[in-house]
Amino acid sequence: MDDLGQDSNDGKTPLRYESYLSLSKILTAQHLKSAEGGVTPIHDEHLFIITHQAFELWFKQMLYEIDSARTIFNTDYLEERNMLVVISRMNRVVEIIKLLNSQFLILETMTSQDFFDFRDVLESGSGFQSLQFRLLENRLGLRAESRIRHNGENYIEAFTLDEQNVLYQSEKDxxxxxxxNSWLERTPGLEPGGFDFFTKFKFSVEAMLNEAEAFAQEKEDPLVRERELRENDKSKATFNTIFDEHSHDQLVKKGERRFSLKAIRGALMIFLYRDEPRFHLPFQLLQCLMDIDECLNKLRYGHACMVQRMIGSKIGSGESSGFQYLRSTCSERYKIFRDLMSLSSFLVPRDRIPPLNNLMKRSLSVNDWTTEFEMKVPVQPDADSGVLSSVSRMLRRVSSSSQGTSEDFISSYRRAGKPESTV
Ligand code: HEM
Structure with missing residues (x-):
C-alpha cells in the first residue's frame, strides 16, 4: 500500500489508508451487548464479535470468487485461458475455508464459562441467520431438499422477508x-459421431469384467470362487450405473447422484485422459471442486466440535438441538460435488483405457492447436485434396468463431463426409 499516501483520482484529497479501507466503519462496528446500560463489558464478547465479523468478511470474499467463476462458466464455450483464472480463484476459496477452520482455534481460547458469562445477551441471534453462509451454499449448488430441517422448519424462515427474497432468487439462479454440469457435458470426445469415448470404454470394461468372471470360474476353492464372482457382480452393478440410463436415473431419484449421465461420462474422460495437455486444467478444476466440498465439510465439523465444547448438549440460541443438529450437517448430503469423488469407482487399469485416435490425440495435445494446424493446412481447390481443403475451411471458421471447440471440429469434420482416422 505504498501509494496510499498519494493523491486520489480527483487530484485534491490525498487518499489515506483509513479512508480507503473504510476503517472508521469497520473498527467502530463492535458493539458489546454486555456493556449496555453502562455496566462493565464481558471481556470475551469482543473476541466473539470480531471472530464472527472476520468470518463474514471472508464469506463475502468467497462469494465474490464463486460469482466470478459462475460468470466465466455461464457461456457455451469456455476459453482455456479463463480456466486458469477459475482454478486460481477456486483454489483461493479452498485456502480461505482452511483459514476459517483455524480461526475456531482462536475462539476456543475462550472457555465455555467465559462464553456463558455473556451468552444470554445474544438472545435468539444465531449463526443460523447468516445470510452470506446460506448464499454461499446456494451459489455452490446445495439443494434445498438436501438440507437437514431444524425444528421441522425451512432454513429460509430464519430470515427477514427481504433476505428471503434474496435466498429464493439464489435457489433459482x-x-x-x-x-x-453443462461444461462437463461438452467434453470433447463424448460425441457418438466422433471419438465416441463411452462406447469404446463400455466395450473395454465389459471385456475386462468377462475375463475376470472366467478367471474366477476357474478357481478350485469354492469359497474363493464364490467371493471373486460376488466381487465381479458388484463391479458389474457399479459400472452399470454409468452404462445404463435407467440405473443412473434410479440413483438420481434416490438422491445418490446429481450430475447428468453425460456430465459424469465427461468427467470420467477427463480423469482417464488427464495426462493429455488440454485436460490438465479441467482435471485440476475437478480436484479443486472436491477440495471445496471436503474443506467445507471439515469446517462444519470444526464448528460442531467447538459448539459441543462451548455448550455441551444445551440447545442453540437459534433453538436447534445445538451440537446434534450441527453434527448431522457434516454428511454426504451437504457435499455438492460428491459425484466426482465416486468417479474413482470407474477407473480401470491403464491398458484398458481406450487409446485416443490421431485426431483426438492432436486435439487434446495443444491449447492453440486450431491456429497451429490451420497454418499447416493450405486451401487446395483441386478434387484430390477436397477433404483437406474442407478441413482447412472449417478450421478457419472454427478458429474465427468464439464458439469453436475441438468438438465443433470433430463434428464438422464428419459432416464433410470423411470418417475420422483411427489409431
Ligand atoms: C461460541 C461460539 C459459537 C457457538 C456456541 C455457536 C453455536 C451455534 C449453534 C448452536 C448453531 C445451530 C443453530 C442454533 O440453534 O443456533 C450454530 C449455527 C451456525 N453457526 Fe455457530 N456458534 C459459534 C460460533 C460461530 C462462528 C464464529 C461462526 C462464524 C460465522 C458461526 C456460524 C454459524 C453458522 C453459519 C451456523 C448455521 C449452520 C448450519 O445451519 O448449517 N458460529 N452455531
Whole structure:
C-alpha cells in the first residue's frame, strides 16, 4: 500500500489508508451487548464479535470468487485461458475455508464459562441467520431438499422477508454445480459421431469384467470362487450405473447422484485422459471442486466440535438441538460435488483405457492447436485434396468463431463426409 499516501483520482484529497479501507466503519462496528446500560463489558464478547465479523468478511470474499467463476462458466464455450483464472480463484476459496477452520482455534481460547458469562445477551441471534453462509451454499449448488430441517422448519424462515427474497432468487439462479454440469457435458470426445469415448470404454470394461468372471470360474476353492464372482457382480452393478440410463436415473431419484449421465461420462474422460495437455486444467478444476466440498465439510465439523465444547448438549440460541443438529450437517448430503469423488469407482487399469485416435490425440495435445494446424493446412481447390481443403475451411471458421471447440471440429469434420482416422 505504498501509494496510499498519494493523491486520489480527483487530484485534491490525498487518499489515506483509513479512508480507503473504510476503517472508521469497520473498527467502530463492535458493539458489546454486555456493556449496555453502562455496566462493565464481558471481556470475551469482543473476541466473539470480531471472530464472527472476520468470518463474514471472508464469506463475502468467497462469494465474490464463486460469482466470478459462475460468470466465466455461464457461456457455451469456455476459453482455456479463463480456466486458469477459475482454478486460481477456486483454489483461493479452498485456502480461505482452511483459514476459517483455524480461526475456531482462536475462539476456543475462550472457555465455555467465559462464553456463558455473556451468552444470554445474544438472545435468539444465531449463526443460523447468516445470510452470506446460506448464499454461499446456494451459489455452490446445495439443494434445498438436501438440507437437514431444524425444528421441522425451512432454513429460509430464519430470515427477514427481504433476505428471503434474496435466498429464493439464489435457489433459482444457476449454481456453480449447474454450470460445471453443462461444461462437463461438452467434453470433447463424448460425441457418438466422433471419438465416441463411452462406447469404446463400455466395450473395454465389459471385456475386462468377462475375463475376470472366467478367471474366477476357474478357481478350485469354492469359497474363493464364490467371493471373486460376488466381487465381479458388484463391479458389474457399479459400472452399470454409468452404462445404463435407467440405473443412473434410479440413483438420481434416490438422491445418490446429481450430475447428468453425460456430465459424469465427461468427467470420467477427463480423469482417464488427464495426462493429455488440454485436460490438465479441467482435471485440476475437478480436484479443486472436491477440495471445496471436503474443506467445507471439515469446517462444519470444526464448528460442531467447538459448539459441543462451548455448550455441551444445551440447545442453540437459534433453538436447534445445538451440537446434534450441527453434527448431522457434516454428511454426504451437504457435499455438492460428491459425484466426482465416486468417479474413482470407474477407473480401470491403464491398458484398458481406450487409446485416443490421431485426431483426438492432436486435439487434446495443444491449447492453440486450431491456429497451429490451420497454418499447416493450405486451401487446395483441386478434387484430390477436397477433404483437406474442407478441413482447412472449417478450421478457419472454427478458429474465427468464439464458439469453436475441438468438438465443433470433430463434428464438422464428419459432416464433410470423411470418417475420422483411427489409431
Ligand atoms: C461460541 C461460539 C459459537 C457457538 C456456541 C455457536 C453455536 C451455534 C449453534 C448452536 C448453531 C445451530 C443453530 C442454533 O440453534 O443456533 C450454530 C449455527 C451456525 N453457526 Fe455457530 N456458534 C459459534 C460460533 C460461530 C462462528 C464464529 C461462526 C462464524 C460465522 C458461526 C456460524 C454459524 C453458522 C453459519 C451456523 C448455521 C449452520 C448450519 O445451519 O448449517 N458460529 N452455531
Amino acid at each position: 444457476k449454481s456453480l454445480f449447474d454450470l460445471v
